[in-house]
Amino acid sequence: xxxxxxxxxxxxxxxxxxxxxxxxxxxxxxxxxxxxxxxxxxxxxxxxxxxxxxxxxxxxxxxxxxxxxxxxxxxxxxxxxxxxxxxxxxxxxxxxxxxxxxxxxxxxxxxxxxxxxxxxxxxxxxxxxxxxxxxxxxxxxxxxxxxxxxxxxxxxxxxxxxxxxxxxxxxxxxxxxxxxxxxxxxxxxxxxxxxxxxxxxxxxxxxxxxxxxxxxxxxxxxxxxxxxxxxxxxxxxxxxxxxxxxxxxxxxxxxxxxxxxxxxxxxxxxxxxxxxxxxxxxxxxxxxxxxxxxxxxxxxxxxxxxxxxxxxxxxxxxxxxxxxxxxxxxxxxxxxxxxxxxxxxxxxxxxxxxxxxxxxxxxxxxxxxxxxxxxxxxxxxxxxxxxxxxxxxxxxxxxxxxxxxxxxxxxxxxxxxxxxxxxxxxxxxxx
Amino acid sequence: xxxxxxxxxxxxxxxxxxxxxxxxxxxxxxxxxxxxxxxxxxxxxxxxxxxxxxxxxxxxxxxxxxxxxxxxxxxxxxxxxxxxxxxxxxxxxxxxxxxxxxxxxxxxxxxxxxxxxxxxxxxxxxxxxxxxxxxxxxxxxxxxxxxxxxxxxxxxxxxxx
Numbered sequence: 001x002x003x004x005x006x007x008x009x010x011x012x013x014x015x016x017x018x019x020x021x022x023x024x025x026x027x028x029x030x031x032x033x034x035x036x037x038x039x040x041x042x043x044x045x046x047x048x049x050x051x052x053x054x055x056x057x058x059x060x061x062x063x064x065x066x067x068x069x070x071x072x073x074x075x076x077x078x079x080x081x082x083x084x085x086x087x088x089x090x091x092x093x094x095x096x097x098x099x100x101x102x103x104x105x106x107x108x109x110x111x112x113x114x115x116x117x118x119x120x121x122x123x124x125x126x127x128x129x130x131x132x133x134x135x136x137x138x139x140x141x142x143x144x145x146x147x148x149x150x151x152x153x154x155x156x157x158x159x160x161x162x163x164x165x166x167x168x169x170x171x172x173x174x175x176x177x178x179x180x181x182x183x184x185x186x187x188x189x190x191x192x193x194x195x196x197x198x199x200x201x202x203x204x205x206x207x208x209x210x211x212x213x214x215x216x217x218x219x220x221x222x223x224x225x226x227x228x229x230x231x232x233x234x235x236x237x238x239x240x241x242x243x244x245x246x247x248x249x250x251x252x253x254x255x256x257x258x259x260x261x262x263x264x265x266x267x268x269x270x271x272x273x274x275x276x277x278x279x280x281x282x283x284x285x286x287x288x289x290x291x292x293x294x295x296x297x298x299x300x301x302x303x304x305x306x307x308x309x310x311x312x313x314x315x316x317x318x319x320x321x322x323x324x325x326x327x328x329x330x331x332x333x334x335x336x337x338x339x340x341x342x343x344x345x346x347x348x349x350x351x352x353x354x355x356x357x358x359x360x361x362x363x364x365x366x367x368x369x370x371x372x373x374x375x376x377x378x379x380x381x382x383x384x385x386x387x388x389x390x391x392x393x394x395x396x397x398x399x400x401x402x403x404x405x406x407x408x409x410x411x412x413x414x415x416x417x418x419x420x421x422x423x424x425x426x427x428x429x430x431x
Numbered sequence: 432x433x434x435x436x437x438x439x440x441x442x443x444x445x446x447x448x449x450x451x452x453x454x455x456x457x458x459x460x461x462x463x464x465x466x467x468x469x470x471x472x473x474x475x476x477x478x479x480x481x482x483x484x485x486x487x488x489x490x491x492x493x494x495x496x497x498x499x500x501x502x503x504x505x506x507x508x509x510x511x512x513x514x515x516x517x518x519x520x521x522x523x524x525x526x527x528x529x530x531x532x533x534x535x536x537x538x539x540x541x542x543x544x545x546x547x548x549x550x551x552x553x554x555x556x557x558x559x560x561x562x563x564x565x566x567x568x569x570x571x572x573x574x575x576x577x578x579x580x581x582x583x584x585x586x587x588x589x590x591x592x
């Protein structure tokens with residue numbers, strides 16, 4: 001039986017039976033209960049009877065959709081508005097969000113969507129339906145203040161990765177998907193051929209230098225069904241990341257993680273979990289018009305897996321595995337998927353000239369630059385307009401000025417935050 | 432510990448017309464005789480029976496009675512269960528939306544006089560239980576991707592109970 005058939009059994013849980021939950025229920029339950037455990041998790045997530053019927057999914061409320069998105073995208077609240085506070089508390093009260101701490105006066109609460117793969121799996125059962133439009137649902141929430149959006153579009157990077165993973169999992173009917181299939185579902189048809197046939201920008205050995213991406217990652221497999229938000233940048237190390245894979249989690253990097261926003265770890269050689277078998281997609285998302293179709297190579301340099309700030313490999317790692325580094329230049333005006341290639345010789349080689357011995361790099365890396373959040377770049381994108389709005393909504397500044405009714409009010413607002421932007425209204429009163 | 436007040440049990444007429452007296456202690460004794468070989472109430476056992484009350488905050492509403500004054504179903508249940516405190520029987524009150532004070536109020540505010548006087552005490556609530564209590568360990572070098580992605584492994588990760 002394939003993995004997905006396990007939850008295809010008709011729902012047979014008595015909705016009044018709420019005395020037991022996941023692990024105990026699964027261990028002690030009969031075969032029917034075991035097979036419907038994901039449905040049961042879905043019921044707890046939605047706080048009502050669960051169904052995967054399209055009509056049911058279409059009628060989910062905003063809060064219920066938030067519950068589904070939260071457990072897979074580790075959404076956070078900034079708690080600035082009453083609506084956000086209400087939403088956060090409702091999610092804790094009814095939709096499995098976890099409250100870590102409240103102050104005595106209930107003024108503030110620290111809540112998280114922790115790693116619970118079973119809840120994420122239930123959410124996936126809803127999200128895989130065409131009736132659940134993830135980008136549009138995100139936009140609905142982002143249009144209202146309250147959700148912590150992240151300045152560089154990490155949320156969009158995670159959304160694209162999650163949708164690519166879901167598409168591959170659905171196509172292959174398996175939670176474990178080959179890295180190659182993930183790339184095929186992430187990038188626009190046609191682009192993966194260039195990517196898969198590309199050689200590394202840098203290589204540790206001549207053998208690795210001559211192998212294509214497809215050949216290099218032929219045996220590599222990914223398993224994740226949700227993202228979590230890391231709180232310490234030192235977690236980006238293979239000593240921890242193999243444990244993340246065990247939970248079916250990929251990660252949004254900790255705040256102030258220099259040079260990298262999202263990491264999707266995978267197993268390189270085979271299916272056995274161990275530190276030495278972990279490689280990853282290291283991804284940086286840029287929601288900044290400075291970054292267009294022309295790749296900025298320094299951004300890849302900042303994702304060096306040996307760098308202290310990234311720390312993916314131990315400093316003394318003797319057998320580093322090849323990694324895939326990607327930059328999502330989301331605000332680029334031109335769509336593109338560019339594989340960064342090693343510099344070629346301009347002059348032809350002289351006949352009989354001595355060929356220098358291969359000089360190996362410290363590690364092997366494939367670098368890919370993806371421009372514009374568009375359906376011409378990413379396969380999961382069906383509607384460019386939604387993503388354009390998602391990117392806009394990810395920027396507190398200059399939204400806070402541009403959302404004002406008239407230019408004079410915009411300028412007055414800019415003037416209240418002097419010397420912080422290039423617009424003349426930030427400067428003219430004092431320089 | 433002071434003894435609990437006597438509990439009065441209603442007499443119910445059985446199908447044969449005779450009176451039936453339900454005595455909690457007596458009935459529980461019979462059950463434990465059945466569950467535990469050579470059961471002896473004076474010996475210590477791990478819990479043989481767990482009574483679970485879900486959404487128990489609905490029991491904590493304090494009501495006023497002309498004769499007995501303030502009372503709650505939770506308080507009465509507690510009193511009734513104390514009759515069997517020497518038996519290997521444990522009660523769990525679960526609540527998702529209740530307030531902690533409802534189950535462990537300040538002793539001075541409890542409906543029980545003996546709690547107010549400090550002759551009895553309540554078990555503090557178990558909260559902040561942590562995650563993954565029943566999780567199977569992923570073992571480096573042994574556990575496979577196929578195993579961790581199965582429902583068998585996945586269902587044991589996350590919140591307890």
